[in-house]
Amino acid sequence: MADAVGKKSLLCVPQESHKRIRRLLSDPFSMNSLSKFVERFDNMLCERLKKVQMEEKSFTVLDFNMKVTFDAMCDMLMSIKDASLLEQIERDCTVVSDAMLSFPVMIPGTRYYKGIKARRRLMETFKKMITARRSGKDYHEDFLQSMLEKDSCPADQKLDDEEIMDNLLTMIIAGQTTTAAAMMWSVKFLDEHREAQNRLREEQLSVLRSKPNGALLALDDLNSMSYASKVVKETLRMSNVLLWFPRVALNDCSIEGKFIKGWHANIDATCIHYDPTIYKHPMRFNPSRFDEMQKPYSYIPFGSGPRTCLGINMAKVTMLVFLYRLTSGYKWTVDDLDCSLERKAHIPRLRSGCPITLTALHDEQQTSPNGPIKKMHKKFLM
Numbered sequence: 001m002a003d004a005v006g007k008k009s010l011l012c013v014p015q016e017s018h019k020r021i022r023r024l025l026s027d028p029f030s031m032n033s034l035s036k037f038v039e040r041f042d043n044m045l046c047e048r049l050k051k052v053q054m055e056e057k058s059f060t061v062l063d064f065n066m067k068v069t070f071d072a073m074c075d076m077l078m079s080i081k082d083a084s085l086l087e088q089i090e091r092d093c094t095v096v097s098d099a100m101l102s103f104p105v106m107i108p109g110t111r112y113y114k115g116i117k118a119r120r121r122l123m124e125t126f127k128k129m130i131t132a133r134r135s136g137k138d139y140h141e142d143f144l145q146s147m148l149e150k151d152s153c154p155a156d157q158k159l160d161d162e163e164i165m166d167n168l169l170t171m172i173i174a175g176q177t178t179t180a181a182a183m184m185w186s187v188k189f190l191d192e193h194r195e196a197q198n199r200l201r202e203e204q205l206s207v208l209r210s211k212p213n214g215a216l217l218a219l220d221d222l223n224s225m226s227y228a229s230k231v232v233k234e235t236l237r238m239s240n241v242l243l244w245f246p247r248v249a250l251n252d253c254s255i256e257g258k259f260i261k262g263w264h265a266n267i268d269a270t271c272i273h274y275d276p277t278i279y280k281h282p283m284r285f286n287p288s289r290f291d292e293m294q295k296p297y298s299y300i301p302f303g304s305g306p307r308t309c310l311g312i313n314m315a316k317v318t319m320l321v322f323l324y325r326l327t328s329g330y331k332w333t334v335d336d337l338d339c340s341l342e343r344k345a346h347i348p349r350l351r352s353g354c355p356i357t358l359t360a361l362h363d364e365q366q367t368s369p370n371g372p373i374k375k376m377h378k379k380f381l382m
């Protein structure tokens, strides 16, 4: 894995350096720092949803979300807006991601070989950006800038270039597919559970109405989305985007009488999230189950402990903004109800990618000869 994402990546560094790198990477992911992200992401999402709705064609939620989360992350991390550069970086990141668990043979044509080549191209691109920032040719208020502003700090209070570049790549790879898949599952679950969808829309419309016409979301608005937060939680519980995660037992502890110090263990999140002794009717999508407090370690979609997901806040914020724009602006029909999963994917995803067609709520009210309710009945409640 280190050959693909880099040996200084959070995913690969040993415990001693992990703590330091993680601390230095964490600040731009705090809730405070995410407030700019909320507005920028909301703006991007607003435009793109409007565009796909105006085309009046079916589109794949997964592909849409992969692109929008990728572009938003590159904007937040490095302020990249140029479409062709974004496409090139996305292509290379996908190739690196495919190489992460491949057999390490450097023979042309193999996934590993392609991954190493793509990684080299990405590192060159990141290096050029860092040089342009240092020379003063380029300045943006973003994650990269906040890292470079520490240039004059002592070594233990800053990251070197290799650490910055490996972790830029790591965050894109760790954040894009996971968040996009989770957003896709939220659309699927809400489509199958209209009561939850209606309740969510009611809450989101009240947030919309509380704001000046056309205003973008602010971080504070997310605090009034209590039902939406439960929808996010339930989506993550049911979809188990990361099915399991590895650990090494550093100290002695016993499982069913066996002492496992030194063992490599996989924590099976699905098993925990589908355990009927923890979650009543675990296969039922029921956001309201989160009205009650969870027992410790019974809800672990982002892992737990010192290696818990670094992007936890960013992922939640992204999903909340997405649900807000989708449900307060549109209704949708799922155009392919096939529930089979993509084969060979590390992350559970619908093979169809969940194609949908959007109808703007606003248009519904304006164009319906019988008023909004009648038209809604025709199109969605049949």
Ligand code: HEM
Residues within 6 Å of the ligand: 010, 011, 022, 170, 171, 172, 174, 175, 176, 178, 179, 182, 236, 241, 242, 245, 246, 300, 301, 302, 303, 304, 305, 306, 307, 308, 309, 310, 311, 312, 314, 315
């Ligand atoms: C719904 C979306 C996401 C899910 C379900 C998710 C889930 C996870 C899980 C289960 C882990 C392993 C935790 C452990 O071993 O205890 C992890 C680690 C990680 N995630 Fe996420 N993640 C998501 C989004 C993101 C985003 C948006 C980013 C970055 C921008 C990100 C960056 C990372 C990083 C860097 C790690 C490694 C942390 C470390 O080893 O210290 N993730 N994630």
